[in-house]
Amino acid sequence: MEISNEVLKDLHVRMLRIRLFEEAAGKLFENSEMPGFIHLYVGQEAVAAGVCATLREDDQIGSTHRGHGHLVAKGGDLSKMMAELMGKATGYCNGKGGSMHICDLELNMLGANGIVGAGAPIAVGAAFANKYRGNDTVAVVFFGDGATNIGAFHEAANMAAALKLPAVFVCENNEYGEYTPRHKTMAIDDVVDRAAGYGMPGVMVDGMDAVAVYEASAQAVQRARAGHGPSFIEAKTYRYYNHHGVQIMGFKYRTDEELEQWKQRDAIDALEARMQAGGVSSRSELDAVRAEIQASVDEAVAFGKDSPYPELDTMLTDVYTLGGAR
C-alpha cells in the first residue's frame, strides 16, 4: 500500500506528541508535582500512532493503565490531559480520574483503565453497539501481553469473533507484565498464536516501526469496517521506563543491555532518519516540528500547574450519575 508523505508526517507528529508529553509528565511525577501513579508510554509510541492514524474520529478506542499515549494519538488535548494527571479541576475528568481513568468521549476514547484486561469488554461493547446501530464505526482495543491471560479478555475476544463485531484487538507486547517477564506467565512467545483459537486472523508486526503498524492496522480496520469481523494485531514493543514512574525500582528485573538494544531501534529516531533520507522532511523541519510540540507541552504543564484543585463541595459531583450511557 502507498504511504503518502502526509501520513509519514502525521505519524511523526503523533509519536512526538506522546514522547514529549510523557517525558514532561515523568518529570512532574518525579518532582512530586503529580499525585497517584503514572505508567509512561515512552518507547511504545509507534503502536498508538500507527493504529490511530488509520482511524476516523468516530471510531472508538479502548485503553489500558498505560493509556496516555492512546489518548494523545487519538487527538487528546494536552492541557486537559496534563491538568487531569495533576488532579486539577480543569482536567478531562475534572481532576477526579487521574492517569488511569482519563478519557475523552468526544474523541471516542473510551477511557484508560486501571484493571488489566478490562478495556477489552468495554471496546467490544462499543463494537456491538456499532453493529447494532448499523453504522460502519470500528472499535479498537489496546492491551498488553499480560491482559491476554485475563478472563475478561478471553470473553471479549470470543464474543467479538462469535458475533463478527467490527473490532480490532491490538496487543502491545512489551515483554513484561509489571515486573514479570512474559515467559513466566505464558508458555508461548507470540501472543498472536492465540488469535486462531478465537477464530480471527492474527498478524505479528514490529511495534517499533510506525509504518509497519500503520499498514497492519489499515488492513484490520478496513476488514472490520467492511463487516468481516475482528482481527488481532500483536505489536512487539518495549517500554523504556518502569512499569510505573520513571526510576528503576529497588530490584533489577531487566538488564541495561536489553533496554539499550530496544532504544537502538527507537521508532521516532528510525522514522526521522527515513524521512530525511527520503527527502520528506529536512532535519531543520523535523526540529521545528519538535519545538512546536514542545511548546504545546510546556503550555500544558503551565496550564496544569496554574489550574486549581477541585473544590471540596464538588467531591461527589461527576462521581454518580442518573443518566444512561451516551
Add this chain to the structure above:
Amino acid sequence: MSRSGTVGIIANPAAGKDIRRLVSAASPTSDMAKIGVVRRALIGAVEGGAERVLLADDLKSLGRQAVDGLEQNIDAHVEIVAGDVVPASVHTRRMATQFREMGVDALVVLGGDGTHRDVVKGWRDAPLVPVSTGTNNVFPRMTEATVAGHAAGVVAAGRVELVDVAYRAQVLDVRGDEIDDDLALVDLALINGMFTASRAVWDLSAVRELIVTCAEPASIGLSSVVAQVHPVMRHEPGGVHVKLGPGRSVRAPIAPGLYADVEIGSVRLLTTSSEVLLSGPGVLGFDGERDVVLNEAQQVHVTLASDGPWVIDPPAAMQAAARA
C-alpha cells in the same frame, strides 16, 4: 542400523505470522505447530541414519522445546547449539555458518523463502532439505517434516550420494555501494516506496521490476507473475528479468488465495553471470520481503549465479536409500 553423519536443524520461529494473514487467505502457523515440525524432523533424521543431530537454539528455543517434549528415546547424540541473541535473520545466518564449521553433513531448514535466504547467506553451498512452515513459499515445499528429516539423515549417513538426490539452486547476488552483500534465492523486486514496514509484498502496483531464478506456474508469489510469460522450472538454468508496465496483461497468484492483474512491459532472459542494474529510489524485496531501502540514485548490481545450495529432494533421497 549403523549410524554416521550429522544433521543440523534450523527453524525460523517468526514464519507464518505476517500481514498476509490479513491481506490474503494465508493460514497462521503457531509456535506449537513448529515445535512439532522440529520434533518430527529430529526423529526422521535419526531414523534416516544420522548419528548426531544439532538443533539451532533459535530465539524462542523451538529446538529445545522439541527435545524436551520427546516421549521416545532417541538413539543418537542430540545437541542444542546456542547462538548470540541477535535479530532472527542474523541468528539464522550465523547458525548456518556455525553448523558448517561443526561438520554438519545435511541441513533441514524449516521456514519460508526468507529463512532459506538467511541460511544460504551463512552457508552458500549448504546441502539442505527445505521445508515450508511459512506462507507462499517457492524455495521450500510443503513436505512432511518426518520425511524431510529422514531424507537429510540418509544423505548425512552416506547412504546415498548427494549429487544423485539433489539439484544445485541458483542465486541472485546483490551488490552495491552502502549495502551489505546480499542475495535472493527466488526473486528480487524493486518496489516503489521508502519503507520495509510490514515487509511482505502484496501490492503489485508498487512493483517496478522483478528478477527471478525460477518461475514455476504452480508457485505462489512474485515469481508466479513471471511464470505467466516465461516459465522456468527450478532445475533449469537461467533466470528472467521483467519490467512491469504497459504491455502484456497477466493474472497471477501472488499470495495464498490472492490473485492480481499485472502488466508486463518487457522480458529479458538471463544466463549464468548475467547482470542487471537496479536504481533507487525504492525498496528491494528479497524473496517476497521488503528488506533494503535504496535512496535516490543508489544502485545495485544483480548477478545470476549457479553455485547456490544443494537442494535435497526427499522422495528421491528416500527412494535411492530404499533401492540401495
